[in-house]
Amino acid sequence: MEQIALLVAATLNSGTVLAFAALGLLINERSGIVNLGAEGTMLVAAIAGFATAVHTGNDWLAFGAGAMAGAALAAAFGVLVIWLNTNQYATGLALSLFGAGFSAFVGIGYTQEKLGEQHAFRIPGLADLPFVGPAFFRQHPMVYLAIALTIAIAWFLYRSRAGLVLRAVGESPESAHALGYPVRRIRLAAVVVGGALCGVAGAYISVVYTHLWVEGMTAGKGWIALALTTFATWRPARVLLGAYLFGGVTMLQLQLQGQGVQVSTQFLTMLPYLATIVVLVLISRNATFIRVNMPASMGKPFFPQ
């Protein structure tokens, strides 16, 4: 029982990274922009957050630094893709490659650092409940923030006028432009917010999840987050669910390794990536379903007339 509770807790923890990143990408993609630079953004944010935590000892400043790093990179990406109409896929890739190199470069001095003592978080009262206590209520505040964010984004998209405008822009920027909406500025805002959230995810990895900095530490989480948005057909609640699912797979794999299961560790390490492929295949099979749910303008260039 204790084991399962800990597994659940670990899943929530691990899934939160993907949740923040995928929610950010969701906002991005709802406006019609695909940002393949998520992986690189998360890496840069991870080192930014880690460095900030090392120097200031304050987790929240670290998250802020990560968010700003993510936002800055996303802004550069956004200007290129939205105003100069560069190819979204190529530009996003450039960002990822740059981010990988840049973060490794900047992070050289930090590979030996370790963050100080982490306090154990607990919600008073709830944390002592049997099973649910250790499973759900002893998490870092960011975990709860992720859940709150999901609800907020869902409300924003489906119940607010601003969200409707965003969805409209993602579906047909030409029509939105004809109606007089500042399509490019809206898209830039979406991209920057998305980048900031990816940044938060990156900072979370280095500051909370591992308390370390290692080159390339995101190990593909940015790409998995991209797959998640498709898997969740661009709906916030499904994104969160998917994030926890993947977090679960990752945790399971670590558990199995720890228990000396008779499969080579490498095959277990492959699990999350194989799972991503399987999930993509399952969800993509119905092309019509995807087309109906996908923001129609995703990936396509927009030229205001």
Place this chain on the structure above:
Amino acid sequence: MLRLEARPEPSRAMSMASPLIALAITVVIGTVLFLLLGKDPLRGLAVFFVEPLRGAYALTELAVKATPLLLVALGLAVCFRSNVWNIGAEGQFILGAIAASGVAMQATATTGGWFFVPVLLAGVVGGMAWAAIVALLRDRFNANEILVSLMLVYVAEQLLNYLVYGPWKDPQGYNFPQTITFLKATQVPRLFSGFRVNVGAVVALVAVAAFWVLLFRTYAGFQLQVGGLAPAAARYAGFSSRKALWTALLVSGGTAGLAGGLEVAGPLGQLTPHVPAGYGFAAIIVAFVGRLHPVGIVFSAILMSMFYIGGELAQSRLGLPKSLTGVFQGLLLFTLLGCDTLIAYRLRWGRRATTTAAPPALDDALLSPVVASSALPAREET
């Protein structure tokens, strides 16, 4: 204020100048970086751009590094021109290396010097097989090839680790994760004694010619390009998008696998976890900087090799981190994409008009829902 104005026709001159401008900007940023790191920028630039060209040995080392980049990038150029986004060339490279190693390890003391040929062929097949998975999943299940090919990179890395830590570990290797050193018979013959450059460089150059012919002088190449530029036109013409998908992926998987095989049967001589050196990703940059054109790719491959070698030299001589290479490479692509805008647009000073982008066609009616083709910059056949 500065604004962009559409050109009536894309500028051919800019198409060639843009990579050079991008390079210049990268150099400027590099200079700033060197200054920030407290190093002499001139020495820094020399290490990247002059040292790698000094002397016969340096040039052959350049060729050694450029060969795999060139091969992978050629395949990727075909892929990207077809609008198939194979990002997992690194994984195909690894599988090529694995397959080649598997065959190489079958050699015995009596095997003849021709054995490197099946070794390399195995590399090609290995890369193709790995890419075929991507093609299959996209063909049958509509799964996005970017994500699938990328996930397969991570899977390939684990597979490699498994083999060199496990069943393929050299029993006499002091428990290091590496295979046996391959016998001389399996090794790709060198071109000149004393230098590491091998037949692979020749193969790469032949490939350049072959790919140029394929892309620009054959109907198959035409079909691939139309598929990438205007998918609706390809459907109208009756070009099979399925054929294009498989061709693009198998070709790029094959070249990546060949590159992997060359690395392992050439300079490295054995399979280790360090075989994947990021060539699969760097080749993406090589492909774009080379304008997705076989001849341009030759130059950009040489340029990227200079970055690699420069990075190593910078580390040994200037104490700079090797990851600087990655920074420059990423920066180059980034600035290139920005500069490419100048092909379709002009910079102008002046008041902002409400319309900025493509000038309207002479018919006022919006020419009907134009299928937005992949927005790679306009390319004309050479």
Place this chain on the structure above:
Amino acid sequence: MLRLELVDISKSYPAVKANDRVSLRVAPGQIHAVLGENGAGKSTLMKIIYGAVRPDAGEIRWNGERVEIGSPAEARALGISMVYQHFSLFDTLTAAENVWLGLDKSLALAEVVARIREVAGVYGLEVDPLRPVHTLSVGERQRVEIVRALMTAPKLLILDEPTSVLTPQAVQTLFVTLRKLAEEGCSILYISHKLDEIRALCHHCTVLRGGKVTGEVDPTQETNASLSRLMIGAEPPQLQHRASAPGDLVLGVRDLSLPKADPFGTALEGISFDVRAGEIVGIAGVSGNGQQELVAAISGEDRRAPRGSIQLFGRDVARASPRSRRRAGLHFVPEERLGRGAVPTLSLAQNTLLTRTHAVAAGGWLRTREIESLAASLIERFHVKAGGPGSAAKSLSGGNLQKFIVGREIDAEPKLLVVSQPTWGVDVGAAAQIRGELLALRDRGSAVLVVSEELDELFEICDRLLVMAGGRVSPSVPTAEATVERVGEWMSGLWSARAQAGHAEA
């Protein structure tokens, strides 16, 4: 006092002067037509009035006062509302949400729903606010657009080619709505190139040609000929339509039913008709009734048709690829030029390779000189104004590109030529030339199938007509016996089964 006055408005683009000192005077409550062919500058002028584009020179006066209209929002604030030719609607949202997005005031969505029902009722426009737009027909979508415009209580309503998507009956209903609006004091700018409509509806008309105003007239006092002279500088070109003697059966469509490929498309149901050698058969119908799907099935872009449902010279081609259909003599001109009929960034020479492959040697080698000479000969034979075989397709004007594409297919001497919207967005001169070429092709013994939304065009060149509605096809009728009213009824799907049995194929 004039509601809207444009004084000497000019606007230039890099390659063309779209508006050259244009003046326009619109009185309150006046239905004012802006007449001109494609390329005359109408759309640019409207964009200037609507604030999407800034003029290079000239003044705009609103109710006597000089104004600068910097954006569509400012135009709306003044009371100017626009219904676009190509709707700016969002398919996945409901009609109410679409309207909501078009309003500046912050009304709650529920209020908007109520107001839509109100406005729709007053003007006789049937609109269900809660249906998602992708379920609406084209005519219904236009109504949503109009309701959206009306909800802003406009003082000036601009309509850009509103009737291209309407059946003749629906056009009359629209006119009733517009007249009511005008009576209430709203001015209407009616952009069109359809002479009959302008003469029937409008009080006043400004004619544009080549960016300049060539006349300001009262259309009720003019004839089609005089308006045409102002519009294109000459009488409408007369085409030689010789009587046809249809020969062998070329295309046989037999009970073609096809489910939708696209969730937002139209399914085909039980379509049957013939096309014979030496005749031109026209398919009329408002867009969105399955024409695109039918044409894709015939051209081979969609290969799901049931076996035997499409026959060429008696041979089943329902599952054949476009290339094998071309080998059998079936050529096709699609409605989209750039992106489908031609690749925009490739040269004219390269674009010939899409459908003409004789220059491809065995093994796939491209004979570039032959390809270029084919393009050069097409350019010459069909009077295409282009830089040369090496010019990029997108550098040509719409009319010239269409001439090239139609020419490319005609030059192949097809046994059956299928053309979709042959003169859409094309200037009058090129349109006449294209129609002439189609007639000439038919006179040489080929079968031609034309799908078009322009009834006038179909009446001009076709020997027989069919109407497509809701994925089904009406019985065919010889053009000489068809009337606009009958065709209009059929466009709403109102042909009876008895009539269908009675009208045996010619």
